[in-house]
Amino acid sequence: AVVAAAGGSGRCAPSSRGDRRRAPKRFHKKRLGLRSAARARHATAATMADELSAGAVERMFKGETEISPNPVLQVINIRKLANNNGSAQHRYRVAVSDGVHYTTAMLATQKNELVDSGALQNLALLRVTYFMVNEVSGKRIVIIINCDVLRTAPGVLGSPIDLKKQTPFSGAAPAAPAPAPIPNYSSTAAQPQTSSYNSAPSSNYAQAKSEPMNYGRAAFGGGNAAPTQRMNGTDRFIPIAALNPYQNRWTIKARVTSKSIIRRWSNARGEGHLFSVDLLDAEGGEVKGTFFKEACDKWEPVLQEGKVYTFSNGKIKLANQRYSSLKNEYEITFDSNADIRPCADESGISQQMYDFVSIGALEQRNPGDIVDIAGIVKGATECQSIMSQKLNKELFKRDLTLVDDSNVEIRLTIWGERAQADGAQWANSPAVAIKRVKVSDYGGRTLSTLGSSSIQLNPPGVAEVDKMRNWWAAGGSAAQAATISRSGGGGGGVNAPIPERRMMSAIKDEGLGAQDTQFITVKATVTMVRQGPSDPWYCACPDEENFKVIETPEGKWHCERNGKTYDRPQRRYILSMVVMDFSGNHWVTAFNNEAETLLDGATADELYEYRSKGDDNSYKDALMSAQFKQCLLRLRCKTESWNEEARLKVSIAGLQPIDYVQESRSLIEALRSGNV
Numbered sequence: 001a002v003v004a005a006a007g008g009s010g011r012c013a014p015s016s017r018g019d020r021r022r023a024p025k026r027f028h029k030k031r032l033g034l035r036s037a038a039r040a041r042h043a044t045a046a047t048m049a050d051e052l053s054a055g056a057v058e059r060m061f062k063g064e065t066e067i068s069p070n071p072v073l074q075v076i077n078i079r080k081l082a083n084n085n086g087s088a089q090h091r092y093r094v095a096v097s098d099g100v101h102y103t104t105a106m107l108a109t110q111k112n113e114l115v116d117s118g119a120l121q122n123l124a125l126l127r128v129t130y131f132m133v134n135e136v137s138g139k140r141i142v143i144i145i146n147c148d149v150l151r152t153a154p155g156v157l158g159s160p161i162d163l164k165k166q167t168p169f170s171g172a173a174p175a176a177p178a179p180a181p182i183p184n185y186s187s188t189a190a191q192p193q194t195s196s197y198n199s200a201p202s203s204n205y206a207q208a209k210s211e212p213m214n215y216g217r218a219a220f221g222g223g224n225a226a227p228t229q230r231m232n233g234t235d236r237f238i239p240i241a242a243l244n245p246y247q248n249r250w251t252i253k254a255r256v257t258s259k260s261i262i263r264r265w266s267n268a269r270g271e272g273h274l275f276s277v278d279l280l281d282a283e284g285g286e287v288k289g290t291f292f293k294e295a296c297d298k299w300e301p302v303l304q305e306g307k308v309y310t311f312s313n314g315k316i317k318l319a320n321q322r323y324s325s326l327k328n329e330y331e332i333t334f335d336s337n338a339d340i341r342p343c344a345d346e347s348g349i350s351q352q353m354y355d356f357v358s359i360g361a362l363e364q365r366n367p368g369d370i371v372d373i374a375g376i377v378k379g380a381t382e383c384q385s386i387m388s389q390k391l392n393k394e395l396f397k398r399d400l401t402l403v404d405d406s407n408v409e410i411r412l413t414i415w416g417e418r419a420q421a422d423g424a425q426w427a428n429s430p431a432v433a434i435k436r437v438k439v440s441d442y443g444g445r446t447l448s449t450l451g452s453s454s455i456q457l458n459p460p461g462v463a464e465v466d467k468m469r470n471w472w473a474a475g476g477s478a479a480q481a482a483t484i485s486r487s488g489g490g491g492g493g494v495n496a497p498i499p500e501r502r503m504m505s506a507i508k509d510e511g512l513g514a515q516d517t518q519f520i521t522v523k524a525t526v527t528m529v530r531q532g533p534s535d536p537w538y539c540a541c542p543d544e545e546n547f548k549v550i551e552t553p554e555g556k557w558h559c560e561r562n563g564k565t566y567d568r569p570q571r572r573y574i575l576s577m578v579v580m581d582f583s584g585n586h587w588v589t590a591f592n593n594e595a596e597t598l599l600d601g602a603t604a605d606e607l608y609e610y611r612s613k614g615d616d617n618s619y620k621d622a623l624m625s626a627q628f629k630q631c632l633l634r635l636r637c638k639t640e641s642w643n644e645e646a647r648l649k650v651s652i653a654g655l656q657p658i659d660y661v662q663e664s665r666s667l668i669e670a671l672r673s674g675n676v
Contacts, residue, residue, distance in 0.1 A: 049157040051125065051150075052099040057163055060142055061103055063133050072150065073098055074157050075124045078115060094144070096126070099158025105131075105142035109329055110241050110285070114149060125150040130239075134246050145242050146283075240285030243316050243330055251312040251339075254279035255349045257286075258435065259305045260451040261416070262296060264545075264562045271563045275300050278326060278452055279311070282348040288324045288331040288452075289314065295336045305454075308346040312339045325370035325436050325452065352435055352454060356464050360406030363484055367441040370450075373412075373434045374464040375404035376472050378481075380426035383419050384654040385593045386636065387574070393561075394546045394572060394591055396420050397653075402432070402447075403481045405471040411485035412437065412447040418455065429477065430457045431469045442516075445484040496521040498670040505583035513637030513648055520637070522581060523658070525630045526598065529623045530576040536595075536623070537604035539569035546572065571604035577626065579633065586650055588635060594655040598626040632656045 056071035077095035092107040092115050107115070114120035130146035237253040258278040265272060276290045289311070291299050303309065314332040324331055334340070357371040365371065379401040388395050398419035403409040412434070435454040437447045449455070459465055502520040512518045530536070540546045541559050549557040549569050557569045573595035578585050596603060602622045610619040634654030639646050 048125065048151075048153045049099050052097070052157055054098050054100050054158075057096065057098045057101040057103050060128075060131060060133065061140060061163055063140075070127050070129050071098065072125055072127050074153060075120065075122060075126060076102060076156050076160070078120070078122055080115075096142075096144075097156070097158065097160040099160055101163040102160040103142065103163040105144050108143060108145045108241055110327070111144065111147065114147075120149050121152060123155065124152045130242075132242055134244070143242075143244075145239065237281075237310070239283045240279065240281045240287045240328070241283060243287065243332070245316045245318070245330065247316060249312075251310055252279070252281060252287075253308065253310050253343060253349075254281045254287075255308045255346070255351070256303055256305050257352050258452050258454045259303060262300060263451070266561050266563055273562075276452070277303055279332075280349060280353055284350075284353055285328070286326045286353060287328045288319065288326055289334055290331065291334050291338075295334050295338065298336050299334065299338070299340060302340065306351065308343045308349055310339075310341050310343055314338055325450070351459070351461075352433070352456070354433060354435060354462070354464070356433075358406045358408075359402060359404045359410050359484075360408040362408075362410060362439060362445050362447075365439045365445075367439055369439045370436050371439060371447075373402065373404075373437060373447065374432070374462070374468055375402040375434075376429050376431055376468055376476070377401070377426050378403045378409060378429060380423060382423065382654060382656060383593070384634065385591045386653055387589075387591050387651065393548075394540075398423070400426060403476075404468055405476060407476070407479055407481050409481045409483045409485070410445060410447060412449070414449045414455070418449065425457060429472065431465045431472070432457055433459050433462050433465050498666055503583040504579070504581045504586055507586055507635070507637060507648075507650065508584065513639050513650070515639075517636060517638040519653060520635050522579075522633050522635060523630065524579040524581045524633055525628060526577050526626050527580050527585065527628070528578040529626050531620065531623055535608075536575045537571040537573050537608070540572045542566055542568065542570040571608050573604050575599075575626075588633075589649070589651040590655070591651070594652045595626075597655055597657070598629060598631075599623070600625050630658050632658065 051072050052074060053067075053071035056067055056073065059067055060071070073096040075094050076097050079093045081091045081093055090112065091109060092112060094105055094107055095102050096105050111120075120126075126144075127148045127150055128144055128146075129148065130144075132143045132145060134141045134143060236251065238247075238250045240252055240254065243250065243252070256277045257280045260276045262273050262275045272293045273296050274290055274292045275296050276288055278286060279289055280286050311332070311334070314334045316330050316332055319326070319329055319331040354372045354374070356374045357365070359373065359375060362371070377400050381399045383396055383398050386395050386397065387393075396416060396419045398414050400412045400414060401409055402412050433456045434449075436452055437449055440446045440448055456462075458469075500521060502522055504522055504524055506512060506520060512520065539549050539551075539557065541549055541562065541564065545559075545562060547559045547561040549559045549566065552558050552565070557566045558564075559566070572592040573590065575590045575595040575598075577588060577590060577598075579588055580586075590598060592604070599622055602625070607619055607622055610616075610622065632655070633652055636651045636653040637648065639648050641647075
């Protein structure tokens with residue numbers, strides 16, 4: 001007998017059958033317990049093995065769609081695949097067994113979270129509720145679109161053999177090809193490629209003709225054969241989550257949750273225009289659809305935000321993550337041959353899908369992240385205009401202050417038509433649900449809308465918005481909220497409280513704008529308006545785009561950005577003036593909206609008419625009407641390079657004439673509180 005090493009008791013371990021008879025009772029009990037546990041595990045494994053859908057793997061691989069009830073399979077291996085296509089999302093390859101056979105399958109990317117969260121582990125049992133089979137380069141690939149994790153088995157159930165090689169499972173991942181790369185369509189049709197919206201895509205591409213598909217059976221027989229559909233064979237629409245570049249025959253039913261404005265480009269490669277939509281289906285899948293040139297002209301007037309349509313005859317490709325914030329690695333390009341039809345039955349498809357983030361948690365998010373926000377609009381500034389040097393275009397913006405039940409507030413900047421819309425809609429603290437806004441670290445933490453952003457005021461049926469309304473009514477409106485947005489250089493807007501206003505001398509004394517763009521709010525007086533030698537305006541498109549136009553030899557006006565030619569332009573102010581307070585003065589530039597306010601509503605076209613008719617007195621009187629007006633100004637300070645020389649440019653981002661009654665009240669309140 002060998003002395004037991006554990007415990008140091010000096011007892012001898014049994015070394016023969018007779019010794020085992022004489023062993024202590026507790027030793028026998030321990031062995032009996034181990035045997036009982038082993039028998040229990042074997043019984044459990046046997047019971048679980050009975051749950052597996054024997055023969056389902058072979059039937060799935062052959063393309064059968066009528067597998068009822070939904071097959072239960074065991075995951076016997078999980079492997080994370082390297083990213084070879086440049087997509088931001090990774091993929092998982094799994095080996096699935098029915099106890100008789102096993103094969104490899106791809107897990108749809110929308111189910112990655114099951115593995116990432118640990119819910120789906122090796123040896124887990126799955127109930128597969130939705131799968132597809134694709135044939136690529138002569139090889140069939142099973143794709144698991146939707147599944148439920150049931151439980152985890154103590155080991156591999158049954159004695160599965162490789163469906164293709166007919167070899168037993170060895171515990172290693174079965175050999176299987178990684179997903180084939182996106183086919184190169186250049187041999188038959190060039191696919192448009194764009195690196196930015198300012199680059200013109202190639203237009204020499206054609207959409208493959210779509211044919212009716214029998215959705216009740218699997219379809220094979222080509223390099224890009226259509227996949228099988230729902231296993232019950234009753235639906236004629238494929239879910240968005242099931243779309244992939246290997247398909248050329250599909251139809252989806254989806255709601256247009258967001259529709260962008262038309263964007264235009266003009267460069268050495270040509271010019272064109274596009275618009276895009278975000279689509280949502282009944283299963284929560286989202287995908288971006290883009291329409292170029294002729295397709296833009298045809299479908300932009302047809303598609304309406306919030307309506308449901310059926311879509312087919314589009315080209316599926318890898319999404320450019322630079323321009324898409326949806327959780328889908330693919331996007332769809334539609335041409336003028338697309339088949340899009342309105343759908344009267346809108347039931348089952350949500351108005352919008354949200355993944356809300358608390359405002360209090362935004363400090364932990366990275367700049368550039370795209371988030372959804374629910375909250376209360378605590379305040380809003382007036383619409384402001386700025387001149388974009390990059391786009392050579394006047395832009396419009398408005399700042400909203402949002403707060404939620406984390407009792408933290410943040411500044412959201414909205415742009416374009418949203419900013420120009422009636423400001424009364426932001427009064428009375430409406431609750432909002434905002435889809436896809438960009439996180440920025442400019443001025444602490446701030447938010448900014450994108451072209452694909454969606455803002456809904458007091459939307460019905462959104463639980464998080466209802467929660468915010470109840471919080472606000474129950475006392476949230478009276479709570480003192482912390483802010484994670486700070487003013488760039490001071491001042492929170494043209495209506496900033498008196499303690500946040502700055503002096504004009506701060507521009508030079510503090511070197512504002514030397515490193516990055518900074519804003520300040522001042523109360524100042526216009527003391528001089530420049531009257532020459534250059535015109536105080538530029539000639540722009542007469543529509544709402546405000547791009548610069550140049551005169552042609554024929555007397556027309558041509559815009560190089562949108563390619564349009566006009567009979568006459570619209571003149572918009574770029575008015576230079578000096579503003580000052582008791583501490584100092586500075587040259588500033590006022591753009592169209594602010595300049596018209598200072599000039600008592602006189603437009604640049606009216607001043608042009610004065611001068612073209614030789615009415616110099618009226619021209620000068622109009623410009624002089626701005627002098628000695630005292631205003632609240634939101635000033636933008638930025639250093640720019642001109643002829644290799646750094647120059648500080650100060651422009652008016654917001655302007656409001658003084659309301660002397662309200663100003664007096666604010667001054668009295670500031671004196672009483674000591675915040676002066």
